Amino acid sequence: MNGKPHSALEGVAHRPGTSKPDPILVVEETRRSFGGLRAVDVEHLEVQRGAITALIGPNGAGKTTLFNVLTGFERADAGSWAFDGTPLQGRRAHQIARAGMVRTFQLTKALARLTVLDNMLLASPAQRGERFTGALAQSWRLQEERNRRQAQELLERFGLTALSGQFAGTLSGGQRKLLEMARSLMAGPRLLMLDEPMAGVNPALRGSLLEHIHGIKQEGATVVFIEHDMDVVMGISDWVVVMAEGRLIAEGPPAAVGADPLVIDAYLGRRRGGGTT
Ligand SMILES: Nc1ncnc2c1ncn2[C@@H]1O[C@H](COP(=O)(O)OP(=O)(O)OP(=O)(O)O)[C@@H](O)[C@H]1O
Ligand SMILES: [Mg+2]
Numbered sequence: 001m002n003g004k005p006h007s008a009l010e011g012v013a014h015r016p017g018t019s020k021p022d023p024i025l026v027v028e029e030t031r032r033s034f035g036g037l038r039a040v041d042v043e044h045l046e047v048q049r050g051a052i053t054a055l056i057g058p059n060g061a062g063k064t065t066l067f068n069v070l071t072g073f074e075r076a077d078a079g080s081w082a083f084d085g086t087p088l089q090g091r092r093a094h095q096i097a098r099a100g101m102v103r104t105f106q107l108t109k110a111l112a113r114l115t116v117l118d119n120m121l122l123a124s125p126a127q128r129g130e131r132f133t134g135a136l137a138q139s140w141r142l143q144e145e146r147n148r149r150q151a152q153e154l155l156e157r158f159g160l161t162a163l164s165g166q167f168a169g170t171l172s173g174g175q176r177k178l179l180e181m182a183r184s185l186m187a188g189p190r191l192l193m194l195d196e197p198m199a200g201v202n203p204a205l206r207g208s209l210l211e212h213i214h215g216i217k218q219e220g221a222t223v224v225f226i227e228h229d230m231d232v233v234m235g236i237s238d239w240v241v242v243m244a245e246g247r248l249i250a251e252g253p254p255a256a257v258g259a260d261p262l263v264i265d266a267y268l269g270r271r272r273g274g275g276t277t
Contacts (some may be wrong), residue, residue, distance in 0.1 A: 009048055009239055014252035016242075017044035024049040024191055024222050025070075025101070030079025030089075031246075032062075032069050039065040041246040042079070047191070052213065052223045054233045054254070057243035058267055063226045064106055066243070067193050071103045072096045083191065102189035106196045106226070108176045112169025116160055116179055119168050120151035123186040150186060158182040158212065174205035181212055192216055194225040198232055210236055234258060242266065 008021050023046035032040040040062045047053055055063050068074035070081055072093035080089045083101050091099075111119055124147040155161050158178045163171065168179060177197055184192060197213070198206055213236060217223055227233050233240060233254055240257040242250040244266040250257055257263055 009051060009253070012048075012239075014250075014256050016248035016251050018046070018251055020046040020048040022049045023047055025081065025083055025224075027070065027081040028079060030066075030069060030081060031077045032065055032074060033077055038246045040069060040076075042066065042248055045241065045248060047222065047224055048239060049222050050217065050220065051238040052217050052225070052236055054237035054240045055224055055226045055243065056228070056230075056233055056240060056257075056263075057249075061243040061266075062246040063243055064195055065246075067103050067195055067226065070096075071101060071193060073103075097187055097189075100188070100190035101193070102184045102187050102191070103193035104180045104184050104195055104197065106199065108180045112167060114168060115165055116155065116168055116171070117151060117164040119179060120155065120164075120183055120186060121147055123183040124150070147186070154182045154185055157215075159208065172202075174201040174209075177201050177209060178205065178212075181209065185216070189221060191222045191224070194223065196226050196228070198227060198229060206232075230258065 012018055012020060025045075025047040027042055027045040029044075030040060030042045031038065055066070057063055065074060069076045069079075070088070072088070072091055072095065076089060080087060082088065083096075083099055086099060088096050088099065088101070111122070114122070152161070152164070155164050158181065160175065160178060160182060163175065168176065171179060177200075181194070181197060184194075194213070197209055201209060210232065213223055213225065225237075237254050240250075240252060240254050241248060242257060242260075242263050249266060250260050250263050252260070
């Protein structure tokens with residue numbers, strides 16, 4: 001955990017599906033179609049432990065669907081993936097989260113009619129009833145205290161303490177993104193998957209979100225994030241994976257990927273073609 005995945009990734013080949021020195025997530029032959037549309041068709045993907053990986057690609061490339069499949073929110077038609085050596089295909093979303101692989105949503109899922117603090121508490125893994133069957137009331141109370149303390153610490157860290165008693169529905173878009181990120185940390189994830197954490201966030205809060213993503217990496221977690229803003233991608237990622245039409249089309253360090261004609265064409269091609277294929 002030395003915060004130097006850059007050097008770890010130095011010798012890695014710049015091609016889609018390339019192997020990494022220390023992958024925390026390995027995806028194999030994973031596919032998902034909707035009707036005749038292949039939304040995800042990933043032959044091989046490895047995510048380097050301790051790095052920040054950006055997943056980019058034009059609208060409809062399959063980025064969110066890939067997240068959904070890997071985190072158990074959508075079933076795969078085929079494929080397998082292992083998180084730290086543990087196969088996770090076929091597992092349900094809460095099992096995957098409990099294993100340490102936690103995602104956030106492109107459209108935030110904060111519950112508008114609950115307070116900010118309650119949204120946090122709802123995300124603690126031990127908050128689930130099934131874990132308490134047969135447990136002593138005493139240990140349950142201790143756990144609840146721990147959860148509350150952790151929620152308050154995270155709210156403090158994300159600058160949300162003053163809002164903790166407010167309904168989440170009253171927060172601005174940017175504040176909701178902060179809440180979503182804070183909430184995703186309640187479960188102590190080792191791999192955090194963020195779906196467009198900056199979307200709709202004003203410039204003032206963007207800087208703060210970026211710092212938080214960096215902070216998560218400094219603490220030793222691995223981050224994969226989906227992002228459209230290339231300045232953000234260039235500024236924060238150690239590695240970039242590019243998807244188009246369900247497939248991986250490029251991988252590499254940000255500068256190399258940004259200059260890749262294939263990548264430029266995938267974006268511009270989509271814009272020129274007006275989304276028709
Ligand atoms: N539940 C669904 N039913 C039918 N089609 C779907 C469903 N979910 C996604 N799709 C289609 O799958 C393709 C990939 O969608 P996805 O949301 O994964 O793209 P994305 O890369 O996340 O795009 P964006 O950058 O716009 O968020 C799109 O063509 C989309 O319309
Ligand atoms: Mg998406």
